[in-house]
Amino acid sequence: ILNVEQSPQSLHVQEGDSTNFTCSFPSSNFYALHWYRWETAKSPEALFVMTLNGDEKKKGRISATLNTKEGYSYLYIKGSQPEDSATYLCAFIELYDYKLSFGAGTTVTVRA
Amino acid sequence: EAGVVQSPRYKIIEKKQPVAFWCNPISGHNTLYWYLQNLGQGPELLIRYENEEAVDDSQLPKDRFSAERLKGVDSTLKIQPAELGDSAVYLCASSLVGSGEAFFGQGTRLTVV
Numbered sequence: 001i002l003n004v005e006q007s008p009q010s011l012h013v014q015e016g017d018s019t020n021f022t023c024s025f026p027s028s029n030f031y032a033l034h035w036y037r038w039e040t041a042k043s044p045e046a047l048f049v050m051t052l053n054g055d056e057k058k059k060g061r062i063s064a065t066l067n068t069k070e071g072y073s074y075l076y077i078k079g080s081q082p083e084d085s086a087t088y089l090c091a092f093i094e095l096y097d098y099k100l101s102f103g104a105g106t107t108v109t110v111r112a
Numbered sequence: 113e114a115g116v117v118q119s120p121r122y123k124i125i126e127k128k129q130p131v132a133f134w135c136n137p138i139s140g141h142n143t144l145y146w147y148l149q150n151l152g153q154g155p156e157l158l159i160r161y162e163n164e165e166a167v168d169d170s171q172l173p174k175d176r177f178s179a180e181r182l183k184g185v186d187s188t189l190k191i192q193p194a195e196l197g198d199s200a201v202y203l204c205a206s207s208l209v210g211s212g213e214a215f216f217g218q219g220t221r222l223t224v225v
Contacts, residue, residue: 043216089154099168102154
């Protein structure tokens with residue numbers, strides 16, 4: 001079982017503030033890293049699929065960076081809004097195995 | 113295009129009873145996953161199919177859990193008999209290839225009383 005860790009476990013953010021959180025994963029046999037957003041009562045949906053060291057991806061106010069050599073990825077939310085409240089999951093895919101191994105998630109609550 | 117469809121959305125059963133969950137993946141997706149999600153934890157893989165073949169079922173508690181993927185399309189996950197500790201959300205996901213973006217259903221929330 002691969003060790004994929006996310007921190008912190010939860011975040012409370014004031015509306016308008018920016019925040020970030022971390023996903024750490026094994027630095028060997030890297031194939032890809034996915035970020036998913038899981039809102040209450042909905043299905044998890046993919047935010048980013050990251051494959052290259054140094055990748056930076058952006059979708060609206062949300063962006064992510066990837067460092068495969070040291071085994072971490074950051075997710076940033078700029079100017080948090082209440083609709084950003086969700087659990088953010090990262091999933092590591094190991095070379096040759098190709099299955100998703102999820103972290104426990106970071107639950108973000110944005111207060112108006 | 114329809115997404116991944118799971119049923120039922122909610123299920124409450126008494127312990128020692130059997131229960132089954134159904135998943136219809138996105139058309140054309142070869143890879144199908146069943147995940148278990150306990151409160152406060154990330155999804156944990158139970159079984160992964162490539163077409164109709166279970167390629168990874170190492171985390172499936174085979175004494176009480178079973179799964180099948182009919183003709184490489186729909187899948188069912190069964191628990192018999194259910195235990196109190198099986199209360200969780202069971203998520204189904206599919207992807208075009210094993211390494212690709214996964215698309216999830218809304219999950220089945222099981223409560224065993």
